[in-house]
Amino acid sequence: MQGQGGETRAPYREFCEWFDAEEPSRIHRKAQQAEAFFRTTGITFAVYGQDEADERLIPFDVVPRIISASEWRRLSRGIEQRVRALNAFLHDIYHRQEILRAGRVPTELISRNEAFLPMMMGMDPPGGVYTHISGIDIVRTGANEFYVLEDNARTPSGVSYMLENRETMLQMFPELFAKVPVREVSDYPINLLRSLAACAPPMCGGTPTVAVLTPGIHNSAYFEHSFLADQMGAELVEGHDLRVVNGRVAMRTTQGYKPIDVLYRRVDDDFLDPLNFRPDSVLGVPGIWDVYRAGGITIANAPGTGIADDKALYSYMPDIIEFYTGEKALLPNVPTWRCSEPEHLKEVLDRLPELVVKEVHGSGGYGMLVGPAATKKEIAAFRKKLEANPRGYIAQPTLSLSTVPIFTRSGLAPRHVDLRPFVLMSPAGITITPGGLTRVAMTKGSLVVNSSQGGGTKDTWVLED
Amino acid sequence: MLGKTAGSLYWMARYLERSENNARLIEAGFRIALTRSNTAQAEWRSVLVTAGSDRRFKEAHGDYNSSRVVDFLLRDPANPSSIISVVKQARDNARTARTYLTREVWEAVNTSWMTLGGLLRRQVREDDLPDVLAAIRQQSAQVRGAWTGTMLRNDGYNFARLGTFLERADNTARILDVKYFLLLPSVAHIGTSIDNVQWETILRSVSAHRAYRWLYGTEISALKIAEFLILYKQMPRSLAFCCDKMLENLDWLQRSYGQETEAGRLAAAICRDRLSRPIQSIFDGGLHEYITDFLRANAALARQIERDYRFVE
Numbered sequence: 210m211q212g213q214g215g216e217t218r219a220p221y222r223e224f225c226e227w228f229d230a231e232e233p234s235r236i237h238r239k240a241q242q243a244e245a246f247f248r249t250t251g252i253t254f255a256v257y258g259q260d261e262a263d264e265r266l267i268p269f270d271v272v273p274r275i276i277s278a279s280e281w282r283r284l285s286r287g288i289e290q291r292v293r294a295l296n297a298f299l300h301d302i303y304h305r306q307e308i309l310r311a312g313r314v315p316t317e318l319i320s321r322n323e324a325f326l327p328m329m330m331g332m333d334p335p336g337g338v339y340t341h342i343s344g345i346d347i348v349r350t351g352a353n354e355f356y357v358l359e360d361n362a363r364t365p366s367g368v369s370y371m372l373e374n375r376e377t378m379l380q381m382f383p384e385l386f387a388k389v390p391v392r393e394v395s396d397y398p399i400n401l402l403r404s405l406a407a408c409a410p411p412m413c414g415g416t417p418t419v420a421v422l423t424p425g426i427h428n429s430a431y432f433e434h435s436f437l438a439d440q441m442g443a444e445l446v447e448g449h450d451l452r453v454v455n456g457r458v459a460m461r462t463t464q465g466y467k468p469i470d471v472l473y474r475r476v477d478d479d480f481l482d483p484l485n486f487r488p489d490s491v492l493g494v495p496g497i498w499d500v501y502r503a504g505g506i507t508i509a510n511a512p513g514t515g516i517a518d519d520k521a522l523y524s525y526m527p528d529i530i531e532f533y534t535g536e537k538a539l540l541p542n543v544p545t546w547r548c549s550e551p552e553h554l555k556e557v558l559d560r561l562p563e564l565v566v567k568e569v570h571g572s573g574g575y576g577m578l579v580g581p582a583a584t585k586k587e588i589a590a591f592r593k594k595l596e597a598n599p600r601g602y603i604a605q606p607t608l609s610l611s612t613v614p615i616f617t618r619s620g621l622a623p624r625h626v627d628l629r630p631f632v633l634m635s636p637a638g639i640t641i642t643p644g645g646l647t648r649v650a651m652t653k654g655s656l657v658v659n660s661s662q663g664g665g666t667k668d669t670w671v672l673e674d
Numbered sequence: 675m676l677g678k679t680a681g682s683l684y685w686m687a688r689y690l691e692r693s694e695n696n697a698r699l700i701e702a703g704f705r706i707a708l709t710r711s712n713t714a715q716a717e718w719r720s721v722l723v724t725a726g727s728d729r730r731f732k733e734a735h736g737d738y739n740s741s742r743v744v745d746f747l748l749r750d751p752a753n754p755s756s757i758i759s760v761v762k763q764a765r766d767n768a769r770t771a772r773t774y775l776t777r778e779v780w781e782a783v784n785t786s787w788m789t790l791g792g793l794l795r796r797q798v799r800e801d802d803l804p805d806v807l808a809a810i811r812q813q814s815a816q817v818r819g820a821w822t823g824t825m826l827r828n829d830g831y832n833f834a835r836l837g838t839f840l841e842r843a844d845n846t847a848r849i850l851d852v853k854y855f856l857l858l859p860s861v862a863h864i865g866t867s868i869d870n871v872q873w874e875t876i877l878r879s880v881s882a883h884r885a886y887r888w889l890y891g892t893e894i895s896a897l898k899i900a901e902f903l904i905l906y907k908q909m910p911r912s913l914a915f916c917c918d919k920m921l922e923n924l925d926w927l928q929r930s931y932g933q934e935t936e937a938g939r940l941a942a943a944i945c946r947d948r949l950s951r952p953i954q955s956i957f958d959g960g961l962h963e964y965i966t967d968f969l970r971a972n973a974a975l976a977r978q979i980e981r982d983y984r985f986v987e
Contacts, residue, residue, distance in 0.1 A: 249790065250777075251769070251784050426769045439773040450678050461677045463829065463983040464931050 220277040220672055221650040223389045232372075235618065238671075239381045240271045240616060246380065252373050253281035254429045258548065267370065268665030270615040273378065274626060274647040275389075278674040285641045286353060286629070287540030288345050290530060292372070292632045292639055295362060295517050297533035299339040302328045303513060313528050317636050322522070323570060324363070324515030326478060328485070332502065334511040336408035336636040341473075341509035342401070344368075344629045344646075347540070349611045356608065358627060361521060363515040364475050367666075368631050369433040372397060372440075374668040375644075390673035392643040397631065398440030400642070404635035405441075405471045408554045417470035420444040420460060423449075424476050424492045434475050453496035458506045463673060471507040472497075478512045504524065520569045520603045521547055544606060547598040557604040558595065565656070566595065566604045579656055581607055607656060615667070625650045625657050628669065643671035675774070678781035681985030682771035686783070687837030689764035690817055693757050695845040695879075696725055697810040700747050702879040705739050705801060709977045715876070718743045724845075724852045724879075734855060741930050744803065757810060758794050761787050774830045778820040804828065836979060839923070842914035844972055849879055850903055851965040854896070873899055878909040897939040900961060901953040914949045920975070921945055927983075935982040940975045944968075959980040 219226050228236075244266060247253070253264035276284070277394035280650040284476040301307050302319060303326075344365030346358040361395040363442050375394050379386060397473045402419060409417035423434035425447050428556055438445035450460050451469070474481065480490040516522065524545040529539040546553040546564075557564060566578040595602055612623035630645035647669045648658035707714040720736040722728040727746070730753060737743050751757045765787040767900055790813060798806050803913035827833050853876050873894050877883035880903065888900050889906075907914045924938040948968055954966050980986065 248788065249781050251780065251786055280908060347765075431769070435769070435772040444676055444679075445678065445773045447678070450676055461984050461987065463675050463677050463680045463833075464933065465984070 220275040220280075224273065224275060226387070227385055227388055228621075236271060236616060237618075237630065238268075241380055242268055243271060243377050246377055247373070248528065250373070252370070252432055254432065255488075264419045267660045268649075268651050268663075269374065270649055270651075270665055270667040271299065271378070271381065272312045272614050272616050272641070273626070273668040275578050275668045275672065276644075277668045281643060281671045282349065284540070285643075285652040286537070287355070287357075288347075288630055288641055289416060289639050290534055290536065290539050291360070291526070292340060292343055294530040294533045294635060295343070295360060295525075296340050296634060298529050299362075299511070299514060299517060300337065301533070302516065303332060308529065308532050311532070312332045313532050314522070314525050318519070318522055318525070319516065322516045322519050324478070324513065324519065326513030328498070329511070329513035334408075335507045336503070336648055337407050338634050338636065339511040340515045340517070340632075340634055341405060341408060341511075343510075343632045343634070344563055345632065346629045347630065348543070348608060348626075349628075350608045351611065352589040355460065355540055357526070357540050359515055359520070359544055361629070362510060362517040363477070363508065365629065365631065366430045366433055366475075367589075367648075368397060368630055370437040370666050371435075371631065371642070371644060371646045371669065374646075374666055378668045381413065389670070391670045394642050397642045398437060400633055400640050401437065401473075402443065402595075404640065405473055405507070405509055406632040407635040408507045409470045409524045410507045412506075413470040418444075418468065419471045419473065420446045420469045422446055422448070422472050422474040422476055422493075422606055424480075428475075430475065436502055437473070439629075444469075446472075447492055448476075448490075448492045451497075453494065456503065456505055457498060458497050458500050469506060471509060473509045478515060481508070481512065517627075519543075520567055521600075523534040524603060543608060546604040548595060549601040549606060553604075557602075558592060561592060561595075563607065564604045564605055566591065567600050569601050569603060579607070582655070588589060610656065613647075613649070613667075615651070615665075619632065622653070623656065624653070626657050626667075675829050677876070677984030677986070679771045679774055680829065680960075680983050681775060683830050683834040684979070686764050686767035686840040686984070687834040689760045689767065690783075690814055690931065691838050691841040692845070693760045694814040695842070696747060696757055696812060697814075698809050698879045698881065699849075700744060700893070701722055701804075701807050702875040704740075704744065704807075706875055714738075714740060717781065718737075720852050721747070722828040723941060724848045725755050727753055736879065737873050741797075741800065745797050748798060748806070751764070758790065776820070776824040778824045779817065782811065782813075782817040782820040782951060786817060789813060802895070821829070823934075829927060832926050836920055836923045839916040839919040839969050839977075840909055840972065840976055841912050841963065846880060846903055846911050846913055846916070847965050849876060849905065850900065851962065853963050854900075854965070864886065876903075882911065885909065887957035896961075897953055897957060900956070904956065905949060905953060917941065917945045917949055935978075937975060937978040937982045940971070940978055943969050944975065 218466050221646070247266050247269060253266055270620060292657055298308065308314050309319065340362045342365060344361040344367065346361065347355050347658050348358050349355050357467070365600050371394055405419050406417045411528055419441065421434055423431060425431065435445050444460060454466045458460040458472065459468045476492045480492040482493050482498045483490045484495045495507065501508055505583045513616035524542065524547055526542055527538045546557045548554045548557055557566065562580045564580045568576040578587065580588065610625045613626050614621035615624045626647050626649050628645050628647050631642050632642040648660070649665045649667055650656055650658045651663060651665045686687070699721045703718050706717040717739045717901060718740065720733050722743065725747060731743065731746050735746065741813055746753055749754055749758045751759060752971065753759060765783055768775060768780060768783040771946060790810060793806050853872070874883055877886050886902055902912065904913045906912045907918060909915055921941045924935070924941050927940050929936055948971065
């Protein structure tokens with residue numbers, strides 16, 4: 210919120226005027242109301258391994274994170290370029306593999322990638338789209354410095370929090386929105402529906418039927434699944450509602466089986482089809498793969514898209530962007546050491562206490578080392594894991610992340626944040642919702658923002674020009 | 675609409691109705707226990723039988739100690755019919771069918787689960803029981819209010835209403851059966867004036883003791899009470915009322931889907947054959963036999979609805 214000199218940054222000026230004139234006790238009361246609101250609405254997530262009744266709230270902070278119109282323009286140009294490149298890369302990897310032939314990305318990065326799906330070789334997903342929905346995690350380190358931290362092309366979650374956070378702010382502080390010109394995020398569900406429908410498969414006749422596939426009410430992101438289906442007016446289905454009928458994937462309705470054209474699936478590739486993938490899975494639909502191959506259904510995101518989430522591959526993103534767009538990446542990567550390379554590994558091992566080390570296939574903040582926050586013992590233990598399996602890790606410097614204020618009992622206090630904007634892709638183009646999910650490390654000094662690790666969220670405002 | 679969703683709406687409504695019925699039963703039992711400690715044991719047993727939990731209770735606890743029965747019926751997670759279990763199942767079904775609920779209805783169900791979870795976290799003290807039971811009824815009324823006020827009158831609405839009336843008919847029939855069987859074992863009692871407190875509890879458990887007096891004055895007989903609870907169509911918990919409503923809901927579905935169903939035929943048969951004759955003829959054939967037959971027909975209807983509308987594969 211404040212620049213280097215301590216002055217209030219321009220985008221925050223109007224908000225600060227409002228904030229300074231408010232009674233802290235009123236804001237505190239509103240913050241408590243917000244929590245009750247989340248609870249009543251059921252915006253919770255289940256914590257795995259604990260009592261199923263233990264549905265937790267993600268802490269919500271009432272101070273918005275504000276991004277100016279010009280900052281957003283720069284960011285969204287970079288994001289669009291990145292998502293285009295990702296999609297071109299996926300197409301290439303599952304077709305001619307030019308980038309591997311050109312030696313720009315090592316072949317073993319693909320062949321060893323667990324998310325690589327040989328069955329997708331030569332397949333053309335309807336509309337040519339792989340990454341229908343993606344989320345690009347971004348951090349800021351200075352006034353004009355944004356870095357991409359991670360790409361989420363598999364099944365990025367959190368969009369429901371982006372929408373509900375805004376809804377909550379509108380309910381708590383309606384007067385604020387009259388003062389500050391904030392861009393809308395509420396058209397995300399309709400854009401999602403349009404963009405999914407635009408990727409209807411060849412066999413679709415008429416208006417495409419869209420459904421959301423969820424593992425069910427015990428999944429940690431169930432709230433999001435039902436929320437999106439509800440907002441789109443689509444059916445929310447589970448594997449046992451579906452079967453293949455007359456060469457189409459159909460859902461069991463009260464009046465018999467009806468075909469689905471586009472399936473926004475929130476289950477991983479492995480679980481999609483027990484006949485073609487994991488035989489023990491009950492989350493998917495037996496035979497869906499054959500229907501997919503025959504052009505009877507669109508699966509979003511396309512199977513095999515998860516290779517783009519690989520953190521080792523991430524380190525090649527600047528090359529990937531250049532290879533497919535012919536331009537330099539507009540948004541840089543965080544400098545990354547690949548522990549699979551001996552010189553990199555040596556340097557990482559030398560500098561462990563100052564680095565962040567992540568599992569290549571990890572997610573949710575599990576299995577990582579945050580050097581500066583770790584004890585000697587933890588570092589020693591991690592060193593052993595790293596030496597045993599260097600290929601499984603990457604390392605990054607702990608950037609001097611910018612902070613934004615949160616509202617605490619003793620007033621505003623700075624915390625580290627990241628930002629996940631949500632990107633939709635269809636044959637008609639790319640749509641980026643102005644805003645995204647801002648995650649906050651609620652603990653002072655912490656760099657870990659994942660909700661499974663106690664992180665919170667706040668509303669993200671992109672200002673109008 | 676998905677068969678699963680239709681099933682979830684139907685079961686959500688059944689469980690919500692069940693929680694309210696069970697609260698009413700506990701209230702009736704509690705009142706007897708307070709006013710007539712010498713028959714309390716028998717009364718608690720009849721409450722448990724009506725709730726379908728007698729065997730499970732006996733296995734776990736043995737004797738019919740008042741506070742133990744109340745605790746078992748209110749908050750025992752091992753009792754699938756306890757209020758807390760039933761409300762949890764209602765909420766799980768509501769979550770599954772969430773995309774078909776208005777925000778108001780979902781929030782009413784969720785709030786009810788949170789509120790009752792809070793009230794029932796610890797064993798309820800005897801002097802707090804009336805308030806807790808009132809809160810349970812109130813939560814249920816709030817869901818019903820949100821439901822009536824905001825839901826589209828579409829197929830989902832009709833499936834949920836079907837669940838409500840099917841459960842309610844089942845419950846009213848069980849109350850009658852248990853009371854009849856346990857309290858009027860001798861044929862000699864039939865048609866004669868019966869114990870004041872007993873009839874009050876029957877009527878209280880369906881919230882109808884005042885309505886009864888208003889309709890029938892001071893004449894209290896097994897025949898009249900049975901007539902009131904079985905055939906009286908203006909009484910919202912009578913079998914005739916519930917069956918009429920089910921028939922309406924099924925008719926709506928048949929017309930809207932353009933599909934005649936076996937369930938529609940079964941419901942029409944129940945209304946026609948069992949609820950369109952004078953009470954005396956029901957008594958002539960034996961009230962217990964009549965109710966047993968009704969419960970069986972009602973259960974068959976429930977199974978047929980699940981099949982006709984593909985709630986499960």
